[in-house]
Each structure stands twice: as C-alpha cells, then as structure tokens.
Amino acid sequence: xxxxxxxxxxxxxxxxxxxxxxxxxxxxxxxxxxxxxxxxxxxxxxxxxxxxxxxxxxxxxxxxxxxxxxxxxxxxxxxxxxxxxxxxxxxxxxxxxxxxxxxxxxxxx
Amino acid sequence: xxxxxxxxxxxxxxxxxxxxxxxxxxxxxxxxxxxxxxxxxxxxxxxxxxxxxxxxxxxxxxxxxxxxxxxxxxxxxxxxxxxxxxxxxxxxxxxxxxxxxxxxxxxxxxxxxx
Numbered sequence: 001x002x003x004x005x006x007x008x009x010x011x012x013x014x015x016x017x018x019x020x021x022x023x024x025x026x027x028x029x030x031x032x033x034x035x036x037x038x039x040x041x042x043x044x045x046x047x048x049x050x051x052x053x054x055x056x057x058x059x060x061x062x063x064x065x066x067x068x069x070x071x072x073x074x075x076x077x078x079x080x081x082x083x084x085x086x087x088x089x090x091x092x093x094x095x096x097x098x099x100x101x102x103x104x105x106x107x108x109x
Numbered sequence: 110x111x112x113x114x115x116x117x118x119x120x121x122x123x124x125x126x127x128x129x130x131x132x133x134x135x136x137x138x139x140x141x142x143x144x145x146x147x148x149x150x151x152x153x154x155x156x157x158x159x160x161x162x163x164x165x166x167x168x169x170x171x172x173x174x175x176x177x178x179x180x181x182x183x184x185x186x187x188x189x190x191x192x193x194x195x196x197x198x199x200x201x202x203x204x205x206x207x208x209x210x211x212x213x214x215x216x217x218x219x220x221x222x223x
C-alpha cells in the first residue's frame with residue numbers, strides 16, 4: 001500500500017520568511033514524488049516533481065529515501081505563494097497519484 | 110489548445126437520483142483520470158483510463174460508481190442512487206501515455222446531494 005502524509009493542515013508565514021512544507025511517504029518500491037498546487041479559484045497544477053529536479057517559483061524539494069520524505073522548501077516566501085499544496089506519490093510503472101491531505105499556506109505581508 | 114474541460118461545473122441533485130459527469134481531456138492525451146476532492150477525505154483516486162480501457166478501477170468507492178471513455182477522448186462518470194456522502198468536487202485529469210507524466214486537471218464538477 002502507498003500513503004502520503006502531510007502533517008500540517010495550515011501553515012502561516014510572513015513575507016520574506018522561509019517556508020517548509022513537510023511530506024512523508026510510505027511505499028515499498030521506488031516512488032516518484034510530486035508537489036501539486038492549487039491557487040485560489042484556479043485548477044490544481046503541477047509545481048514540481050522529483051524526476052525533473054527543477055526549481056519552480058523558487059521552490060525546491062529533495063527526496064530523502066532514508067527518511068521517506070519529500071519536503072517542499074522556499075527560502076523567501078511571497079504573498080503569491082498563498083495556496084493549497086498537495087504532495088503526491090506515483091508508484092513504479094504506475095499512473096495514478098496518491099495525494100496527501102494538503103497544506104494550506106498563507107503568506108502574510 | 111484548450112485544457113481539460115468538465116461539465117457541469119455545479120450539480121445539485123436529490124438523494125437517490127443518478128448523475129452523469131463529463132470530462133473532455135486535452136487532445137492527444139491517452140491517459141485520463143478521475144479523482145474526488147472532499148472535506149473529510151482529501152483528494153482520492155477513483156479510476157484511470159488508458160485509451161478506452163480502465164486498467165485501474167481500484168478507487169471506485171462502490172458499485173454505484175461507474176465510468177466509461179469512448180473514442181479515446183470524452184469520459185463520463187456515472188453515480189447511481191446518489192447519497193449525501195457522494196457530495197464532493199469531482200476532478201478529471203489527463204496526461205500523455207507514460208507513467209509519471211504531468212497530469213493536467215480540469216476545473217472540477219461540484220456535486221451536492223441534498
């Protein structure tokens with residue numbers, strides 16, 4: 001079975017402060033990990049994925065297989081980062097995504 | 110081209126009625142997915158299509174739920190004898206044919222069962 005855990009439902013930070021969203025997973029094989037984001041009144045969209053190792057909008061995420069984590073980080077939060085963030089996992093040769101419960105991030109001025 | 114579209118955007122129905130939700134994927138995307146977003150359960154996978162076949166239906170919560178896809182394009186999710194716990198936002202996504210490719214989501218259909 002595969003499971004994704006996002007322990008924080010809500011996260012509030014000040015503009016310019018660092019932000020870290022936690023994600024832990026449970027999967028017996030080699031998973032592919034993603035972060036999806038949903039801004040207010042917009043569609044759910046891909047933010048970044050482990051396989052591409054990109055930095056998008058200043059966000060990065062490192063896969064730590066020892067700790068089974070894929071935390072999302074940004075050194076200086078901006079007000080436009082306020083959104084709902086979902087960590088997701090796809091199993092080996094699998095197509096579907098298993099999502100965490102999501103973390104709502106509010107960046108205050 | 111247009112993104113994934115879904116209709117209707119909102120549906121209010123009475124308990125016990127059947128509903129059909131429609132998804133138009135991005136042209137050329139062979140993979141199509143249905144997910145459900147609800148307050149208590151977060152984002153749950155329902156079913157996945159590759160072409161017109163559904164290799165993974167493991168997320169369908171009961172036999173009241175069914176889905177089909179025709180012509181490798183449009184998909185319909187049908188919920189029979191709706192219950193109040195079916196109230197949720199139903200999201201459709203599509204992707205090109207390889208595992209782990211980016212999934213592009215539609216705007217969702219908000220279903221309310223009274």
